[in-house]
Amino acid sequence: MEPLASISSLASGGQRTAGWQVQLRVDYVVNRVSxxxxxxxxxxxxxxxxxQLRVYGVVPNAKQMAIYAQAIASLPQIxxxxxx
Numbered sequence: 461m462e463p464l465a466s467i468s469s470l471a472s473g474g475q476r477t478a479g480w481q482v483q484l485r486v487d488y489v490v491n492r493v494s495x496x497x498x499x500x501x502x503x504x505x506x507x508x509x510x511x512q513l514r515v516y517g518v519v520p521n522a523k524q525m526a527i528y529a530q531a532i533a534s535l536p537q538i539x540x541x542x543x544x
Contacts, residue, residue, distance in 0.1 A: 485516040490528050499537035505529040 489512045497505045506529035513520045 482518055485518050486513065486524075489513050489516065489518075490532075493528075494532045494535065495538070498532055498535035500533060502529045502533040505532045 489509060493505060493508050493512060497508050506525055509525050509528055509532075510520050513525075
């Protein structure tokens with residue numbers, strides 16, 4: 461767990477590693493695609509990841525996308541909500 465940033469470091473921009481915004485966007489897209497495309501074919505998942513990342517201005521890393529797509533494709537599908 462990282463220590464809390466002081467007020468003065470927040471006012472001056474704080475200390476962040478390079479690429480932290482890109483990683484936040486990647487995490488967000490992977491989370492969304494894992495909810496909507498889980499259990500589908502790996503190629504479909506990979507395409508969805510690439511399409512959505514480009515919307516957020518991220519050029520996807522092919523190797524990283526293959527790992528994410530394989531993991532998401534191996535997840536079981538979410539059963540439909542029967543409380544409707």
